[in-house]
């Protein structure tokens with residue numbers, strides 16, 4: 531399986547046949563991961579403003595015209611059980627990416643997988659009725675898995691895809707985590723987050739917590755204590771017994787904060803299982819799987835939550851994100867974030883060394899210059915081999931996400947043809963069943979996609 535992620539705008543800007551020609555010629559791509567729904571710029575739209583435009587597509591940014599939403603027609607009969615009904619993207623007029631691409635792809639023997647993600651806009655009509663609630667009681671811009679309006683929207687969407695089009699698969703991604711990990715800033719973008727904005731404390735989640743026997747008042751008191759700890763830590767107010775010990779004291783006093791984290795994680799897993807079951811009930815041949823967030827490579831907490839033997843029960847495939855090039859910059863960001871909370875007493879390089887140890891990375895660079903060097907292909911090998919081993923005994927296919935020109939800071943590492951080639955080789959050497967070239971064609975340079983193609987040729991897969 532040689533897959534590539536591509537958004538609707540690329541087909542509009544460059545022409546469907548022209549894009550497919552390049553995919554086949556450059557990298558022997560046989561599967562399209564078409565962005566069908568998102569309000570984010572990570573997988574839809576042109577190149578992110580401020581990043582250099584690639585050597586193909588319209589040579590201008592879509593700042594101001596990018597809107598997001600559904601890039602395929604919405605069939606209202608599938609959205610009767612949710613108040614979210616008005617989410618068709620308007621930025622490309624009446625263009626329907628699935629209607630336009632699937633026939634052309636089929637003629638070439640290419641498969642099409644609908645690829646959508648958990649990224650919303652607060653401007654969607656009625657969306658407030660599906661949003662998560664923060665610790666302080668405000669609405670979040672994210673939607674709650676336990677809210678029937680969101681659950682039914684997700685199930686309606688996959689049923690719409692499965693019944694309305696001749697698709698081969700559906701992939702959904704949620705790049706989020708629960709209140710405990712978020713409060714500690716335990717992610718690559720997690721530094722500086724206001725502790726009061728963690729989620730979810732909505733009535734649906736509280737009801738589910740009660741059913742599990744979690745004391746809601748104790749959980750709230752625990753998060754209040756944890757929030758005070760984080761706020762003081764970020765101001766370098768070292769607790770008497772230090773940061774790590776004090777965090778343990780809070781967890782021991784209020785185990786409810788961990789129970790709340792697991793409640794969130796289980797709710798995501800139940801959502802996966804429900805989506806999987808819904809699609810299988812419509813058409814068993816459609817593959818269903820998940821994009822697993824890059825934080826899995828940085829945070830031991832998040833990695834612990836990604837129990838692949840558990841996910842394997844309702845995953846035909848997993849896209850485990852292993853973005854090597856931007857991985858260095860992101861790991862550095864993660865270290866900065868948790869260095870201000872959990873590990874306030876640990877010097878940054880020591881903290882990175884500790885993470886290299888516990889995450890089992892061997893050849894990665896020191897903190898100074900890590901963003902400039904990125905991660906190595908050995909990182910991809912280790913992550914893929916670990917995922918492969920963790921999936922033993924399941925039928926789940928392993929399709930690592932490979933970094934091709936994912937935007938990084940101005941002075942940070944940039945993708946190269948050789949780097950991309952080596953990442954693809956490493957993924958297959960570790961026993962992967964395929965690769966997903968990411969994040970989207972509209973930000974990739976042709977030479978770097980050809981680098982992936984070089985690996986595929988070397989492996990005899992072309």
Ligand SMILES: [Zn+2]
Pocket residue numbers: 662663674675676677730731732733734735736
């Ligand atoms: Zn909730």
